[in-house]
Each structure stands twice: as C-alpha cells, then as structure tokens.
Amino acid sequence: MKTAVLVIDMQRGLYDDLPRPHEAAEVARRVNALAGRARAAGVPVAFIQHENDVDLEFDSERWQLSSALEVDSRDTKIRKTTPDSFLRTPLEAWLAEHAVQRVVICGYSSEFCVDTTTRRAAALGYEVVLAADAHTSHDKPHATGAFIRAHHNATLADITSFGVPIRAVASADIAF
Template sequence: MSPTPAEALLIIDVQQALFDPPPADAAAVIGHINALAVRFRAAGRPVFLVQHESPQGALRAGTPGWAFAAGLQQAPSDLVIAKTTPDAYLRTPLEAALRERGIRHVAVCGYASEFCVDTTVRRSAALGFEVTLAADAHTTHDKPHASGAQIRAHENATLPDITSFGHPIRALAGASIAL
C-alpha cells in the first residue's frame, strides 16, 4: 500500500478589494476556508496564501485592497505567494515550493470560482497534482448570466468531470477533505 500523498492547501485571492462588496456567501466561505486551514496546519500540512497583485489599482501591492480580507485567519507558518495572472503557477515559485515539500495533492479554495480558482485547479492537474476543490470554500460575485452561487455550483460539477489530465479532480466540502 502506498503512503498517503503529501498535501497542501492553496487559498487563492482572499483579498480585501475582492471582498468589498462581498461575493456570494462571503462570510460562510471565509469560515470554511479558516476551518480547512486550521485542519491543515494541525496536521502539519503547508498552507499557501496566494495573493494577486497588479501594478496599479486596488490590488497594487501594499494597498489596503491588496491585503488579505477581513476575517481570513493567517498563521506565521503560512507561505505567501504573489501572482499577477489567474494562474497561481505562472511566473511564481508555487510549483517549486510544492515539489520541494514533496506535495502530490493540493486542496484549492478562495476567489474567484470561475477565474483564478478554476485556472489554478486545472493547472494543478496539468502539472500532475491530485486536486480537491473545496466545494464550499470558494466564491465569486454575481454576473449578468448567473449568480455567484450558481457559478460555484457549476465549477463544483464540471471540474471533476475533467479526466484528461490523468490525475483526479474532486469537489468535496471542506470538512470532508481527508488529511
């Protein structure tokens, strides 16, 4: 029997500017993210806080909007990764940091379900990681075509159907993610 894959939690773009005004179920989603992060830390698994930054505007590094959202709990052991695209791996040290730690499985949560979360889930699988989307711990704002809750449900239903990467993508409630 092979050992359980080493796991890490990727918290994507839970930042003040992106949560003001709040996206769908913001308080509950942050609560689920915090609970998941507590479990990962307690199990000795790394927690990565991925933070989007732009050269100007509300997500410019160092601005109040760029800071992590109110209510997101952080720990000194958390690793912060800056990114500039929806892909948490593109031009960042994330992949190297995961490989150095022997990570083979990532759990992904955060903002925005259909953009940065979706892209990072797909890229994780493409890089050979097993992926669990924390189904109740990602969110987005309402769009003209669908509510934030509908978009989250769509991502939870469709991402696990992608099998061509050769590594599973699962969507599970945060409390159901086994460590």
C-alpha cells in the same frame, strides 16, 4: 499522500468590498476551518495574492488578505499577476520543496483564478481536491455566485483527461 492547501485571492479589494461575493462570511469560515485542520496535521498552507497596477498594487490596503482570514506565521504567501497561480510564481517550487502530490484549492474567484489554478495543477500532475463550498464568486449579469460555484464544482470534477483526479468535496469532509 503529501498535501498542501492553496487559498486563492481572498484579498480586501476583491473579497471585502461591497457587494461581497456569494456566502462571503460562510466561505471565509470554511477556509479558516480547513486551514486550521491542515496546520494541525502538519500540512502546509499558502495564501496566494493577486496583484496589478490598477487596483491591487502590491502591499496596498486592497492587496492585503481579507480581514476575515486567520493567517498563521507558518503560512506561506505567494504573489501572482495572472489567474494561473503557477505562472511566473514560486508556487511549483514551493510545492516541490514540500514534496506535495495533492493540492486542496479554495478561495476566490471560482470562474477565474480558482478554475485556472485547478486546471494547471492537474496539468502538472497534482491530484486536486476542490473545496466545493469554500470557493466563491460575485453574482454576474448572466449567473449568480451560487450557480457559478456549482457549475465549476461539476465541470472541474468531470475533467479526466489530465490523468489525475479532480474531486469537488465539501470542506468539512476533506481529511489530511
């Protein structure tokens, strides 16, 4: 099954600023390992970058990808303005161009853009593998980043109504 890796919103202004998200360094290492294995297998990798007019202006320093990421010249970059990586972006056309049927999703933030993109991908008929230890969030007043990630791993993987599987899998166990 043709696969693509989607790395969501791991940008300097969201990911590198202090305080950093839960397990920020570890998640970046896992994302880099996952993307490296994907590239070695000929699987396309897309880095999706959020932007707005307030603090993530296009091409600003804060908009750039995290300094912890290893980006290859073969990778694609996709701009977005909502939590949904598909809405008003070229993502769906890019996936179709590569005949993708399954997406591996990782990045930031578990409860916003990772969650929304996972649900939208499944709604569009893509099988989804959520890299269970390679997405993260900041601690919030009501829940820690660790809890938020665990909650979304359990919740998203429990959704069956889209008719395609959503599986939460440790990044080291994702095969291409």
